[in-house]
Amino acid sequence: MNKNVTALPKTALPKTARGAATRARIVDAATALVRARGAANTTIDAVIEASKASKSQVYHYFADKDELVLAVIQRQAECVLGTHEGLLRKLNSLAGLRRWRDAVVELTEQTNCAGGCPLGSLAAELSETPRTRAALAESFARWAGYFEAAFARMQARAGKTPASDLEALSEAMLASLQGGLLLAQTLRSTRPLELALDMAIEHVATRLKL
Amino acid sequence: MNKNVTALPKTALPKTARGAATRARIVDAATALVRARGAANTTIDAVIEASKASKSQVYHYFADKDELVLAVIQRQAECVLGTHEGLLRKLNSLAGLRRWRDAVVELTEQTNCAGGCPLGSLAAELSETPRTRAALAESFARWAGYFEAAFARMQARAGKTPASDLEALSEAMLASLQGGLLLAQTLRSTRPLELALDMAIEHVATRLKL
DNA sequence: TCCAAATTGGACTATTTAGTCCAGTTACTT
DNA sequence: AAGTAACTGGACTAAATAGTCCAATTTGGA
Numbered sequence: 001m002n003k004n005v006t007a008l009p010k011t012a013l014p015k016t017a018r019g020a021a022t023r024a025r026i027v028d029a030a031t032a033l034v035r036a037r038g039a040a041n042t043t044i045d046a047v048i049e050a051s052k053a054s055k056s057q058v059y060h061y062f063a064d065k066d067e068l069v070l071a072v073i074q075r076q077a078e079c080v081l082g083t084h085e086g087l088l089r090k091l092n093s094l095a096g097l098r099r100w101r102d103a104v105v106e107l108t109e110q111t112n113c114a115g116g117c118p119l120g121s122l123a124a125e126l127s128e129t130p131r132t133r134a135a136l137a138e139s140f141a142r143w144a145g146y147f148e149a150a151f152a153r154m155q156a157r158a159g160k161t162p163a164s165d166l167e168a169l170s171e172a173m174l175a176s177l178q179g180g181l182l183l184a185q186t187l188r189s190t191r192p193l194e195l196a197l198d199m200a201i202e203h204v205a206t207r208l209k210l
Numbered sequence: 211m212n213k214n215v216t217a218l219p220k221t222a223l224p225k226t227a228r229g230a231a232t233r234a235r236i237v238d239a240a241t242a243l244v245r246a247r248g249a250a251n252t253t254i255d256a257v258i259e260a261s262k263a264s265k266s267q268v269y270h271y272f273a274d275k276d277e278l279v280l281a282v283i284q285r286q287a288e289c290v291l292g293t294h295e296g297l298l299r300k301l302n303s304l305a306g307l308r309r310w311r312d313a314v315v316e317l318t319e320q321t322n323c324a325g326g327c328p329l330g331s332l333a334a335e336l337s338e339t340p341r342t343r344a345a346l347a348e349s350f351a352r353w354a355g356y357f358e359a360a361f362a363r364m365q366a367r368a369g370k371t372p373a374s375d376l377e378a379l380s381e382a383m384l385a386s387l388q389g390g391l392l393l394a395q396t397l398r399s400t401r402p403l404e405l406a407l408d409m410a411i412e413h414v415a416t417r418l419k420l
Numbered sequence: 421t422c423c424a425a426a427t428t429g430g431a432c433t434a435t436t437t438a439g440t441c442c443a444g445t446t447a448c449t450t
Numbered sequence: 451a452a453g454t455a456a457c458t459g460g461a462c463t464a465a466a467t468a469g470t471c472c473a474a475t476t477t478g479g480a
Contacts, residue, residue, distance in 0.1 A: 179389025
């Protein structure tokens with residue numbers, strides 16, 4: 001009883017710059033491999049080879065593979081949310097939202113629609129495991145928060161105070177994005193992504209009366 | 211050269227009723243396991259145990275694990291598309307579309323949002339492998355076809371001949387469904403699914419002028 | 421009935437895999 | 451400079467895994 005649900009003291013945090021660099025190399029390599037092949041198909045040995053670390057280094061910083069996967073989720077979330085926060089931070093108009101759409105489509109096109117959404121793919125694979133699911137849910141919530149904030153700015157700028165349900169709007173937008181990216185990945189075409197985003201943008205415009 | 215891209219003669223098709231039953235047992239068991247744990251986390255040994263078959267039986271009907279996974283995709287597609295074809299077949303009104311929405315939400319609620327969409331999850335895991343990707347793309351296309359046909363009936367019934375782009379509409383609807391299901395799975399709430407579907411239905415209503 | 425083809429059982433092999441262990445090296449503190 | 455803690459290298463283990471092989475059994479047709 002008294003299960004330690006939170007971070008166990010088993011896992012060492014790096015205490016020197018060198019240790020931090022090693023840990024970062026491991027997580028970076030693991031993130032790239034998981035992105036390309038999925039978590040289940042990424043072996044510790046492959047991470048070791050790619051990061052030029054050794055087994056003891058991996059198990060010094062991570063209690064087991066699950067902990068490493070959790071770190072990968074956090075790393076990938078940082079990356080994706082960082083990108084989108086950058087794109088959405090100052091957005092305050094429908095035109096800006098459309099530019100964001102174009103940027104997403106462009107990004108997808110550049111990779112031939114391969115890989116889908118880095119977070120969405122992780123979510124599909126890891127949403128049945130409590131800890132990973134929680135981490136992914138939190139990331140999605142933050143992502144939706146960026147939309148919500150942008151919608152609030154759009155609304156404020158247009159001087160329409162009567163707040164539509166911005167949280168609902170942002171969840172619908174995120175769903176369109178995720179569904180659009182999944183279909184784009186499977187059909188190898190950006191079209192479903194474009195259609196889904198255009199629909200969502202129109203929906204936002206209507207609800208915000210813009 | 212002359213790579214045999216289509217089905218190789220390596221894999222035996224069952225020629226007796228008994229053989230067909232065995233093959234079906236194997237595919238059924240594999241489908242359930244893949245649904246619960248993903249393809250990469252499903253071992254042949256687990257399939258053998260669950261289906262009460264033996265190793266030689268599995269390898270008699272399937273050249274390797276990939277072939278079995280392909281059969282699982284087809285089986286799951288049959289199941290999901292069968293369900294949705296049943297729900298969408300006679301649909302010819304906005305009210306009918308809303309009933310379909312309620313049914314999907316209900317189904318999702320019944321499983322506590324676990325598992326997401328059986329096809330969507332497979333798509334996220336297997337869209338980077340050519341053969342599996344192709345099978346999944348075809349399934350999604352058929353799925354979209356059911357929507358398209360339903361939209362055509364809705365339009366015809368309302369007497370509005372000027373066809374909006376029904377294919378585009380159906381792709382946006384499918385994207386909303388997939389994204390909504392993925393978020394529902396990760397957030398363990400049907401809310402994003404409901405919001406995404408309501409948005410898509412409104413979009414259809416607008417475009418079809420209903 | 422009898423035979424060839426279809427099907428089945430499961431032991432066996434090759435690898436791969438997660439995780440352990442400990443001795444050796446490097447870095448920080450005083 | 452020395453001592454302690456942090457870090458590193460990699461051999462090793464036990465279990466799991468995909469796939470092979472062949473002898474035994476069952477089936478359907480002549």
